[in-house]
Amino acid sequence: xxxxxxxxxxxxxxxxxxxxxxxxxxxxxxxxxxxxxxxxxxxxxxxxxxxxxxxxxxxxxxxxxxxxxxxxxxxxxxxxxxxxxxxxxxxxxxxxxxxxxxxxxxxxxxxxxxxxxxxxxxxxxxxxxxxxxxxxxxxxxxxxxxxxxxxxxxxxxxxxxxxxxxxxxxxxxxxxxxxxxxxxxxxxxxxxxxxxxxxxxxxxxxxxxxxxxxxxxxxxxxxxxxxxxxxxxxxxxxxxxxxxxxxxxxxxxxxxxxxxxxxxxxxxxxxxxxxxxxxxxxxxxxxxxxxxxxxxxxxxxxxxxxxx
Amino acid sequence: xxxxxxxxxxxxxxxxxxxxxxxxxxxxxxxxxxxxxxxxxxxxxxxxxxxxxxxxxxxxxxxxxxxxxxxxxxxxxxxxxxxxxxxxxxxxxxxxxxxxxxxxxxxxxxxxxxxxxxxxxxxxxxxxxxxxxxxxxxxxxxxxxxxxxxxxxxxxxxxxxxxxxxxxxxxxxxxxxxxxxxxxxxxxxxxxxxxxxxxxxxxxxxxxxxxxxxxxxxxxxxxxxxxxxxxxxxxxxxxxxxxxxxxxxxxxxxxxxxxxxxxxxxxxxxxxxxxxxxxxxxxxxxxxxxxxxxxxxxxxxxxxxxxxxxxxxxxxxxxxxxxxxxxxxxxxxxxxxxxxxxxxxxxxxxxxxxxxxxxxxxxxxxxxxxxxxxxxxxxxxxxxxxx
Numbered sequence: 001x002x003x004x005x006x007x008x009x010x011x012x013x014x015x016x017x018x019x020x021x022x023x024x025x026x027x028x029x030x031x032x033x034x035x036x037x038x039x040x041x042x043x044x045x046x047x048x049x050x051x052x053x054x055x056x057x058x059x060x061x062x063x064x065x066x067x068x069x070x071x072x073x074x075x076x077x078x079x080x081x082x083x084x085x086x087x088x089x090x091x092x093x094x095x096x097x098x099x100x101x102x103x104x105x106x107x108x109x110x111x112x113x114x115x116x117x118x119x120x121x122x123x124x125x126x127x128x129x130x131x132x133x134x135x136x137x138x139x140x141x142x143x144x145x146x147x148x149x150x151x152x153x154x155x156x157x158x159x160x161x162x163x164x165x166x167x168x169x170x171x172x173x174x175x176x177x178x179x180x181x182x183x184x185x186x187x188x189x190x191x192x193x194x195x196x197x198x199x200x201x202x203x204x205x206x207x208x209x210x211x212x213x214x215x216x217x218x219x220x221x222x223x224x225x226x227x228x229x230x231x232x233x234x235x236x237x238x239x240x241x242x243x244x245x246x247x248x249x250x251x252x253x254x255x256x257x258x259x260x261x262x263x264x265x266x267x268x269x270x271x272x273x274x275x276x277x278x279x280x281x282x283x284x285x286x287x288x289x290x291x292x293x294x295x296x297x298x299x300x301x302x303x304x305x306x307x308x
Numbered sequence: 309x310x311x312x313x314x315x316x317x318x319x320x321x322x323x324x325x326x327x328x329x330x331x332x333x334x335x336x337x338x339x340x341x342x343x344x345x346x347x348x349x350x351x352x353x354x355x356x357x358x359x360x361x362x363x364x365x366x367x368x369x370x371x372x373x374x375x376x377x378x379x380x381x382x383x384x385x386x387x388x389x390x391x392x393x394x395x396x397x398x399x400x401x402x403x404x405x406x407x408x409x410x411x412x413x414x415x416x417x418x419x420x421x422x423x424x425x426x427x428x429x430x431x432x433x434x435x436x437x438x439x440x441x442x443x444x445x446x447x448x449x450x451x452x453x454x455x456x457x458x459x460x461x462x463x464x465x466x467x468x469x470x471x472x473x474x475x476x477x478x479x480x481x482x483x484x485x486x487x488x489x490x491x492x493x494x495x496x497x498x499x500x501x502x503x504x505x506x507x508x509x510x511x512x513x514x515x516x517x518x519x520x521x522x523x524x525x526x527x528x529x530x531x532x533x534x535x536x537x538x539x540x541x542x543x544x545x546x547x548x549x550x551x552x553x554x555x556x557x558x559x560x561x562x563x564x565x566x567x568x569x570x571x572x573x574x575x576x577x578x579x580x581x582x583x584x585x586x587x588x589x590x591x592x593x594x595x596x597x598x599x600x601x602x603x604x605x606x607x608x609x610x611x612x613x614x615x616x617x618x619x620x621x622x623x624x625x626x627x628x629x630x631x632x633x634x635x636x637x638x639x640x641x642x643x644x645x646x647x648x649x650x651x652x653x654x655x656x657x658x659x660x661x662x663x664x665x666x667x668x669x670x671x672x673x674x675x676x677x678x679x680x681x682x683x684x685x686x687x688x689x690x691x692x693x694x695x
Contacts (some may be wrong), residue, residue: 045459051623101641104645110370114640114646118639121633121637125630125634132591238589242463249460249464278478285479286473287467290466294464295451298456298460
């Protein structure tokens, strides 16, 4: 398997595959962060998570069109505005969904799964009706195109670097909000003991709504980042939902660190295997390994030690 | 659930008679062979729905991977039929005659070892029942022995469905890839594509369906069925009472898998092909939708739910393809929010209750004209029965 390559080539291949894995890792982390908040913290299974992500991608695409038409001078910076809009759109829809649907189902987690699946079907059809069935690609601003040559055999894409930087930024922001801010403390209090949190004066319904909105908003940002590296169609979200759930479960549902660690493991394993096997076999092996490990360690990599 | 320990209560006997009348007499007389074959296709999903009533409704184990077992059953059948269809005479033009056409296209020169035993019909039938059961046993034993349940089980079965689909699509030479196994012709020399054969297959399927209904009813009425319900309600209590909870769950999951596999095998016979689009996540969740719409606690409800949702799917997607997904999504949300027990719940709470009141009033001889003439009771019941 290694015979045809020299040692230097192999090193370069590993670095490049690792870089490809890092891009995949960024997408996984962004998608899984939102889900880790919604599923890990609130216990709600949101099967429409992928559709919230796609909403962010479509908002980004719309913004890029608007900038191209009316503000071509500012095109270089459209992405930052698009990202904010994607966050607001997905977060707003998320809060609406929480109010209309999810809050009636907190006691029945398996039913949230079914109801949000229905929601995802409706959203998919809505995207298809509004934006058409064809995939939409965003035109990147000039500074994001091209790649950076590090050595003669190793080069990295600038848009990939940008997505990674974005991931680091968003992850730190989420960690700060959850673990340092007053509101994050309220979220954790509600998660740990809803009744007691209510008794000490936290408005649990409001916390639920904003938590769900935050999770969906992050999904929107993930979709926004996703347009940098791929095109968007009405059913793109569904392709990622199983991977994302596995990332969250594998990491240990309630742990943000675990989510990041498992996203890293899974994406690196998959992209390294992809080089040696066909893409589908790499995916099968990775998923099998995850399912196998989950059978041995159902609580995931990083489990909170709590009494149930 | 009633406390009636009898195998079939009077109501269930009646429901069964109505279903038999509908499937054996009314539908074959009322529909042409094309529509009847569609009903036959819908009914293959009813097998899955019965399994889901047992394992999800009664046992509280939600599996989002029933498509896996449906597919395993279907593929076992399809492999047998494909081998029969690719005899040496039929495949003369291939570079390697005697192997299925898709293998030839993928440069395979010999039949893979796991295809060899599917030359035998007896082996195929055994495989249809045993392979899914074994697979379900492995998954179930690994999960339930370690007390993984609920949401986690749902996600992992979903991942299994994803894995199997990717595997089938990826290994084109062995499985036919994304197109699946197509162009199936005969079963032991009997052409399954003719109208006459489809008619006979429909009745075979109905007989099998009633076999599965009785088997599921037997399990639900037995002590084991009661333990399943107890487990769904309070798992720890059952465990503290000395029962090995995991084994009961594994059994329910395996039984559901076998039902699904029988449905899958019948699907292959009725429709004439099998492809990965019936294995993956989307079909698996749709099968759960049928069960939820019909009523997760009622076998008959689930069967009617399967027929109704599929019928609606066919007619809506023929006339308003745009609206269909909206309709399905909305239906699903509505069922979950407002009617967690589905059609069967509506029937029991509204129609049957009123019917019961009406009957008892009639029996007591106090048939006030005002009450009897009121719309609702009689007409609704008739409407529902006519479904």
